[in-house]
Amino acid sequence: MFKVLQSFVVDLRDKMTGISLYGIVTDISRERNTAEITFALRIEDTTGAVWAKLHFVRSWSLGRLGLGHTVYISGLTCSVTKQKRLEVLWHENDVGASVINISCLPAMLNSSCLHKLSHLSDLSTQTSSTQICWVWMDQIEHCHVNTRLSHVLCGHFVDKTPSGILKCNFCHCNCNGEVVRTFHLKITLADESAKVFAWCTGQTASELLQISPDEFYELPEEEQIMYPSSLEHERFAVALVNCCYARTEQELDAVTWEITRALKCE
Structure with a gap:
């Protein structure tokens, strides 16, 4: 059973799955020179900031998202790279994966x-x-x-x-x-x-x-x-x-x- 884990940036650790974060978008850009459709998103909450890699199946599908927007993102996973850096990943087709732009909600x-x-x-x-x-x-x-x-x-x-x-x-x-x-x-x-x-x-x-x-x-x-x-x-x-x-x-x-x-x- 998929279980959502509500977290703050400071709580993120290796091998965590099903994570949800709520914070402010402070940077976002598409990663170049890669065959995949991947965007790097920097999200900041009251405890710190983290970069997350968003992987899309065909193209960007989240509508307009800009700097300063408040987002709720679920379905994140964490791992540690060979360089001992924490990597936060999001895949569009994963179970429970979603991004809600709170700032643009009617x-x-x-x-x-x-x-x-x-x-x-x-x-x-x-x-x-x-x-x-x-x-x-x-x-x-x-x-x-x-x-x-x-x-x-x-x-x-x-x-x-x-x-x-x-x-x-x-x-x-x-x-x-x-x-x-x-x-x-x-x-x-x-x-x-x-x-x-x-x-x-x-x-x-x-x-x-x-x-x-x-x-x-x-x-x-x-x-x-x-x-x-x-x-x-x-x-x-x-x-x-x-x-x-x-x-x-x-x-x-x-x-x-x-x-x-x-x-x-x-």
Whole structure:
């Protein structure tokens, strides 16, 4: 019978199986020069941090996962390598293997048992857990709305190479035919206590803008420029994570906070 063992990073030892960890993603990258689809994930909890190797059968299958996101990962195993280093492994097709992105769960915003409300003034660069705030969009004149292509499998942005091939910045693979138009939104959020500059993409950005990326893309340029002004002072519940661990994509333009979920307040 498979038994889940709830652990902290400090508890990990050789030959442990069926381990579950709950923590913050502080680094993630695909391992190169290997035939397998393997990603290295650094997860940090209150006792320490550990690297885990995630092995996928065909491709990344966990949806969008970013730095600062809170995850619950089960089905981990531990072993000691010949170099006497602890190795933590996760295989997609193992019994009990799962990864849940807590920061992106819809229930984070509509279930009071999963969160407590914070003020924007409570946020700091030392904040690590997902924070839930009631906010409105402010300083719309400084809002930056752009549409980009993202990889369907992982939700991360893609770039076009000089030869015209679309390449995912996260999976590091060619993804022509596996892309969808999405938003890259940077916006000032405000409440009665403070203001913060944050960014988001995907469904979260669509919820904040109340329009789909394709609909926005089809608008004349003048209407695109004016569109955000219609949303000023609309109120939302948002989930915010500290993504300052970023070292790629120009440090996400130095924007510290990512909005991982948003829900318009009626």
